[in-house]
Amino acid sequence: MALITLRRNLYHLSDFRIHGALAALKNHPVNHVRKMVKGRLCPWFPSLQPEPCRVRFHHACCKKFHSDNGDALHPLGEPVFSQAHEWAGPEQNPKSLDEQMFYGRLNDLDSSEDVLRFIGTLQPLPDSLAAEALQRICEVEKKDGNHRLPKGILENGVFQALCVRFEQESPSLSDTALVTALQALSLLYVDPQSNLLLNLVAESRHRVKRGGLEVRSLCILGESLIRLQGPGGETLELIIYQLQREKLETFAPEDIVALYRILQACAEKVDRHQAFLNKINSFSLSVVSNLSPTLMSQMLTALVALDQTQALPLVIKLGKYAVRHIPHFTHEELRKVLEAFIYFGHNDRFFTTALEQHVASLCLTLDPEVISTVMEYCGRKRILSKPIFDAVAETFVGQSEKFSPRQVSELIEPFGKLNYLPPNASALFRKLENLLLTRFDYFPPKTLLKILHSCSLVECHPVNFMAKIFSPYFLQQLQGEESSVDRLSLAQLTQLFLTSVLECPFYKGRKLLPKYQVRSFLTPCCSLETPVDFQLYKSVRIGLIDLLGARMYFASKVLTPYCYTIDVEIKLDEEGLVLPFTIDEDVHKRLALCIDDPKRFSLNSRHLLGKEAIKQRHLRLLGYQVVQIPYYEIEMLKSRVELVEYLQRKLFPHNVGVRWQEG
Template sequence: MALITLRRNLCHLSDFRIHGALAALKSQPVNHVHKAVRERLRPWFSSLQPEPFRVRFHHACCKKFHSENGNDLHPVGEPVFSQVHDLDSFEQNLKNMDEEIFYSRLNSFTSSEEVLSFINTLQTLPDTMAAAALQRICEMGKKDGEQGLPKEILENHVFQALCVPFEQEPSNLSNTALVTALQALTLLDVDPQSDLLLNLVAECQHRLQRGGLEVHGLCVLGESLIKLQGPGCATLDLVIYQLQGEKLENFHPEDIVALYRILQACTEKADQHQTFLNKINNFSLSIVSNLSPKLISQILTALVALDQTQALPLVIKLGKYVVRHIPRFTNEELRKVLEAFIYFGHNDRFLTTALEQHVASLCLTLDPEVVSTVTEYCSRKQILSEPILNAVAETFVCQSEKLSPSQIAELIEAFGKLNYLPPNASDLFRKLEDTLFTHFNSFPPKTLLKLLHSCSLIEHHPVNFMAKLYSPYFLQRLLGEESHLDRLSLAQLTQLFLTSILECPFYKGPKLLPKYQVKSFLTPCCSLETPVDFQLYKSVMSGLIDFLGGRQYFASKVLTPYCYTIDVEIKLDEEGFVLPFTVNEDVHKRVALCIDGPKRFCLNSKHLLGKEAIKQRQLRVLGYEVVQVQISGSQDKEAAFMRALEWDTGSPTSQFCDLGQGDRPCCRHC
């Protein structure tokens, strides 16, 4: 292992060392050193100011020399160190220092200056530790949001001494030090054409071609090349090829995740690597228990990017461990985890419970992006979680100014889709109305339309904004550069207009022009109604035929003049007798049978979705007697049908009786 010397009095040792700022600079005239350092560091970080790069040193260019009167000299910009203790007490030989202690101290520092001060107290430094120190400095530079390191760090003599051997003699570095130094410099906005980077990359390529890099080094090199040269570089293909030849049992969990990240960057070549990906997906099942929350999030993100829909066993197993780690995820990690579960269609009641506890405990401190994603997860999976939705409503009321228009729309759409009103509904919609009045034009037209349509699903009709929706100006904005409006937007406009007629008779504003109205809400795509469950439909049809005595006494899939499609319609005369469906005279009452399968309810519940609730609500306003039917095929059809007819939401109990005249069945309220 190479040792890097940071002290002047050890600069002539024969083994490989960094000639610290004292030795490396003392041995040459100041002007010559000044010029050499300037030329060497000029191209490193593109974010440096364009003014000439200058390195300032004291007359002896050293920090540790004692002056004749015993006082220390301190370079400009360097912290002053206490000299209460003897100077030699700071000189620690890292050959004998426990590496764990070194890395522990290194990770405990919170600024680059602290790292440099610590390094400055050391006598010799193995190259792997020097590379780790360089990486820590760059990590903190990135954490501070800088594109490059500050000039104070670049001009620091310890930092310069730390970097010299990585540029001048990379062939003497160990594999670990080599790839770690390369990885460190790619954390910041580094000029790819700098001598330092070019030399490091060249040495890595040389060792790669000789097959001299182990698994971890290949993974680090692969990720570094992606950042420096992009995923299309030829060297990266060689890295992946060599990784494919390694046994996955030799990979640490961190290396497996790094492998996912490398392949994620090459999504356009995912098909070429699918066989390799299948092996990785299968092997990853055995390491899930050893993954940190960060690594779990990264794997799920990669699986989404690589469209690994066939890796559902891995997704499911990751989901089980996600439940355990929910409180430990950062906001960004949790958001990506939930986005992956949305993408793969994964849901788990234990995950829902863990999310409920997490969201409720951090209600007003969660990042808006996380709140939005958690809400989208519940909405997409049709999960009616009252704790989550209540927390979301509270967050909106208290922190609406932190939410973007699209995030606000996502929150309200969830309430509409799941047909749920939180306890603070009055505060929620008052706040929403104030926000819309203030920022109406800030909402994209389609986003605004979805938001207001969602309000109508849960009977909070946006009457104050309907006139704006039907105005030519808004419709033109909604149209944008398209030649015609999409089907979903037209359906939402039509249902809002129908709502203003049926449920808001006091609305006297502009009407929606006929050319913007649809004829049916049930379409193959972008439908505002849920298609009937076919198996359930067949059972009901069979029961009706047996019970009524013929197919002519009911009609199925009837499109009403008000755009809704009724699963089954039965016509009754004034006395309650069933009429053939072809008869249009003497119809006193119409019964709408809603054959509600599981897809019309929230997940694992009997709570209707918003689009089904508004349909049944408005059918009642139109004069239909709405009866919900939900039976299983294993039941006695006639008995089940009779029981189903006794289940009537919101209207008097209805049932068929056996009173009839001849072959004419009868239906009355008994």
């Protein structure tokens, strides 16, 4: 981090001498002076009258002081007409300047040089306006992406005079000017050990201990101290304590969000402040409708950092109002909003609709990080949005070189997870294959494995890479410094190997060694299968008992030799008779019942997830007769009799009745 050390040898404002003013008057005729004052001030402050007025001149306080009229820069001690003016009389005193005009003019300036040139014609300003000028310099530099002030600004006489003024006059500054100046300087990475910041911080600490600072000032001061000193300072604790004593009803929406940001910086102490956070979470429900897109994004980010999982009502309401802000979020803000919704498990169909419109219309201009986060959001929430997926596929085909390996993984995985092929699928996976071939070594092993496994879920089998990922070298890289390869990676490798055997019989390359193969894809923590829903299974079980006559004629949760777990298995002999599940001889056909609850489908759809689709494909290739029993068909049955008739049609569509053998 670049730090700015302000020079300590600046001349003090008190060194201004009256002989400088006399010299200036001597060198510049009175009429010339009046004409110059009128020409510089009247365009911005039309209330200034053209008639003669008393003008007092000050000498420049630094060796180099910018001269707005084009005159040469003069060293200290030489006479020069200063750009700092004071007006005598109540209507021409700087304290009575039209602040609204000042702020309007200040906000129209797009460079620090313009800001300094502008305030150089108006000095000395009231401390609040001077602080705002410093704040504007900070905003301009941040907008340009600068992390430190350019050398030309540091050596600018007006800027140096501004800093000297805040350094020497800190005890007499207003609360607003003090905290605004401190905020601006902290954002500009000024050296915390400079006399300027040491004086401002000391004065701020004194006023906090004395009490009486307004909520807005406390919030600004708290965030500035975090940037300068970190979250562990004693003054920051005192600020948080004082904010807790204030009535939340007196906080403006931006103050509430600032309070979240302060507590976010102290996330390791969240338990200490949880009671206060609960109050803020409840009160924030009333301010959500007044939040700007930036404030909304910041609030959600803080809720994530503070792990406020109990604040779901607030998250839901933020999601409701985020819909209208989607076109107005910056790329980074939208990414933060999506990350928060992923974290809290929130989704909203209106938000999804607005997101579809936004991504479909602007996908080619969206940042790759935003695109990958949008896809991650869809994948995590099982949202199969064809407009989003199609737009993202088009973007990747045209701009694949812009995506990092992690972003490529986050973009491709949802296609496999949600079992969706876009209209340009051939171009998409051809582009992906070329990217992997040319940049294979740039992809971390686990990331590469996730991508290839996702491709296999949608039958885009990565045959050209199988020999590489089954090699001892790749497996050693995959293991890294751990004692063994993680369970999920082993499961993905095993399913890829099973795919090469069942769906790619032409593949004759390297095989996966048995020691890297798992026995079951169904595990508690990292499963490639979705466990059967117990309530749905109970309903089906009752119908099966009625249909088959006894519980002994079907088995539940059967682990096959091929790693898949079958929800219900029924064995038939050559004549179509149902065998007891304990008999293994004379089995001619095996029925594999897939009892599919909503978790096995994309959200609010009847589209199977990729891992369920590949399971059913493989079971069929292994000789099973797969019978799908989806939840939406079971829910339509109104009686037990209808359930039995339904199962009869599903299991034995060609038989009028059903027969079974006694065991």
